[in-house]
Each structure stands twice: as structure tokens, then as C-alpha cells.
Amino acid sequence: MSMKIRILFRCALAALWLGLAGVQPAWAQAYPDRPVRLLMSFSAGSGVDTFGRLVAQKLADRLGGSTYVENKGGAGGIIGIGAMAKAMPDGYTIGLIANTATIHQGMRTDLPFDLKEDFAYITLLARGAMVLAVRKDLPAQTLPELVALAKARPGQLNYGTPGIATPHHLATELLKHETGMDVLHVPHKGAVEAINGLNNGSVDFELIAIQSALPHLKSGRIRALAVTTASRQPVLKDVPTVAEAIGRPDFEADLWYAIVAPARIPPAIAAKLTRELHAILGTAEVRNILAEQAMQAAPSTPEELRALIDRDTRKWAKVAREAGIVGQ
Known part of the structure; x- marks a missing residue:
């Protein structure tokens, strides 16, 4: 290709791109x-x-x-x-x-x-956040107390989830890693079954989406110890974050x-x-x-x-x- 043809080709290509640049906003206006x-x-x-x-x-x-x-x-x-x-x-x-x-x-x-x-x-x-909730009769009023209880009874406490590899499961495993708790996993077939397990006392604690947990918290059947977001939640303003409770500023699982x-x-x-x-x-x-x-x-x-x-x-x-x- 001669130099003159290459120059003409580049000029044509540049003109094409300029034209397309003008067309795209028109698409957006008509969209x-x-x-x-x-x-x-x-x-x-x-x-x-x-x-x-x-x-x-x-x-x-x-x-x-x-x-x-x-x-x-x-x-x-x-x-x-x-x-x-x-x-x-x-x-x-x-x-x-x-x-x-x-x-x-x-x-x-x-x-x-x-x-x-x-x-x-x-x-x-x-x-949104998940809330770490415990069965109402578990002798732990705070997350540090739950961690201490789990360490005093290694392998004896358990936690529920809606299933394997759910956000609740992975976030609890992260919490286990950060605190050194040795607790057993009890997977359920969905969120409703998991909450029922906490309500009836067959599991000791679990992470629950706040909107799902609120009716059960208000009834007193379960208790909230912490939320998983970086900041406190307006609907549970007196409940600390996990990061606050365990002294791990980077803990977040929203x-x-x-x-x-x-x-x-x-x-x-x-x-x-x-x-x-x-x-x-x-x-x-x-x-x-x-x-x-x-x-x-x-x-x-x-x-x-x-x-x-x-x-x-x-x-x-x-x-x-x-x-x-x-x-x-």
C-alpha cells in the first residue's frame, strides 16, 4: 500500500470513528x-x-x-x-x-x-446486614461471651445455616477463623427451616438476614448479639457490629x-x-x-x-x- 493510500485510509478511519462518536449519544437519547x-x-x-x-x-x-x-x-x-x-x-x-x-x-x-x-x-x-442470633436460653449475652463459651466447650456448640456455601455459611466460617471457635455446622434446606432450628433450640446460634430475623427477635424467641456490616443498623441500633464486638475492624459480611x-x-x-x-x-x-x-x-x-x-x-x-x- 502506497504512502498516499495509507494516509487516505487513516483519514477515512478517523472520520468513521468521529461519526460513531456522534451516533452513540443519539442512541442514548432515543433509548x-x-x-x-x-x-x-x-x-x-x-x-x-x-x-x-x-x-x-x-x-x-x-x-x-x-x-x-x-x-x-x-x-x-x-x-x-x-x-x-x-x-x-x-x-x-x-x-x-x-x-x-x-x-x-x-x-x-x-x-x-x-x-x-x-x-x-x-x-x-x-x-443490608445479617444478624448473629442465639437461642433464647443460651448462656451468652454478648458475642465475646459466645466465643468464650464455644472455647470452653470445643466441638459442642453448633450453628445453623440455610445450606452449604450460602452467605450465612461462609460468613460464619469467617467468624470462626477470626475468633478461633470450634463449633459444628448444621445446614438446613432454606432460611425458614434454619430459623425454625434456632427457635426450637436444635441449634445454638446462626446468622440471619435482619429482615427475616426481626419478627423472631421481637417475640423474644431468639436474641441478637451482633450485626455483620461495618456500621450498626438503624433497626437494631443497640446491637454492636461483629467488628466492634471482637475487635476486628475489617470484619464485614453484608x-x-x-x-x-x-x-x-x-x-x-x-x-x-x-x-x-x-x-x-x-x-x-x-x-x-x-x-x-x-x-x-x-x-x-x-x-x-x-x-x-x-x-x-x-x-x-x-x-x-x-x-x-x-x-x-
Whole structure:
């Protein structure tokens, strides 16, 4: 190719890129011109499903179009997240994921998705806590007292979870590592069965999502010793954090929800979704509904969400590896 032809080719290529740069904002201005699908890796009727439907409705109002929710539960959320990864990256499919996605990513090699490569990060939506609760007659009034009791009776106390490799399981194993407790794991078939085990005294303690624990705490059937977030929770303001109670400032095991999209979504559309979702999370109505579920709005930049997902993936992979936990 002659020098003159190469120069003309480069000029044409530059003109093409300049043209595309002008087109993308136009896509964003016209977006959406058909319904947007919110894919959720949860079953219909769950608490997060209710919240996701509210987000979908508010997003439709903000965008001036329509949205609809499609539930793809199963395999701990893996099926739904896999469907998100395979969707067209045109902005007409977005996905709501939870912190459990990072556990799958950190523990399994057979996933139909890769959190790092297959998604564009839009924003974190909300964060919540688990509460460490004990059966009402356990002779421990604080977390340090529970640790002392477990050390005095090695291998005799037990803790319940909704199942193997759940956030509750891994967070308790992290707590065991940080405190040196020798306690036995009693996995259950779901959160309801796990709470029933604590209520009837067949397990000594467990981590429970706060919104699920509140009715049982208020009834006096179980007692709260600590929460797993970095700061205290408004609905349990007198309950210390695990970090406070055991003197480990970096202990944190929160629950969260976020919005992602298939990788290679047009950046202008991704930015528009981030702006609109931040506006939704800033409304009193949404914040009040989250508060009723013991959650807090937590809008983030895409970069902050990426960092959170990367950090949690590495953390839970390490906990699982050291505890010998295998993904189910």
C-alpha cells in the first residue's frame, strides 16, 4: 500500500470513528424505543423480587418507556445470571444480582458466566446486614461471651445455616477463623427451616438476614448479639457490629443487590441507566421501602461496584478454600 493510500485510509478511519462518536449519544437519547427487560435470578414472590419490580416500575417512569420483570431462579441464581450474560448487549436486558454471585464465582469453575468478563457494571442498589442470633436460653449475652463459651466447650456448640456455601455459611466460617471457635455446622434446606432450628433450640446460634430475623427477635424467641456490616443498623441500633464486638475492624459480611448489563452495552446507554437508577434510589419512597426490609440504598459508580465484586469474590474464595467448603 502506497504512502498516499495509507494516509487516505487513516483519514477515512478517523472520520468513521468521529461519526460513531456522534451516533452513540443519539442512541442514548432515543433509548428506549421498546420494553426493557429486568432479569432476576430469584423466584417470584421473594423480598428481592418485590424490590426488583419496584425498581422496574420506577425505571420505566424515568425512561418514559416500559419495563418488565422476568424471573429465572434455580441453582442458587446461576441460571438467571447465565441468561444475563448471554443476552444482547443493547441495553434492553439488564440484570439484578446479589452478593451470592461472588460466592459462585469464587468457588466454582463450571459457571455459564464470568462476573469479570461478561458484564458491564451499572450500579449497586442496596446493602443490608445479617444478624448473629442465639437461642433464647443460651448462656451468652454478648458475642465475646459466645466465643468464650464455644472455647470452653470445643466441638459442642453448633450453628445453623440455610445450606452449604450460602452467605450465612461462609460468613460464619469467617467468624470462626477470626475468633478461633470450634463449633459444628448444621445446614438446613432454606432460611425458614434454619430459623425454625434456632427457635426450637436444635441449634445454638446462626446468622440471619435482619429482615427475616426481626419478627423472631421481637417475640423474644431468639436474641441478637451482633450485626455483620461495618456500621450498626438503624433497626437494631443497640446491637454492636461483629467488628466492634471482637475487635476486628475489617470484619464485614453484608448482603447486597446490584444492577448489571451484558458486556459491550453502549457506554452512553449504560451511563444513562446509572443516572436514572441513582435518581430512583434517591427518592424517599424507595428509601422507605428499603428501610422496611432493613436495607439501605447504596448507589455506586460502576467502578465502585466492580471493586466490590472483585473484593468479595476473592474474599469468599479464600474463606471457602481455607474451610474446605465445596460449592453445591
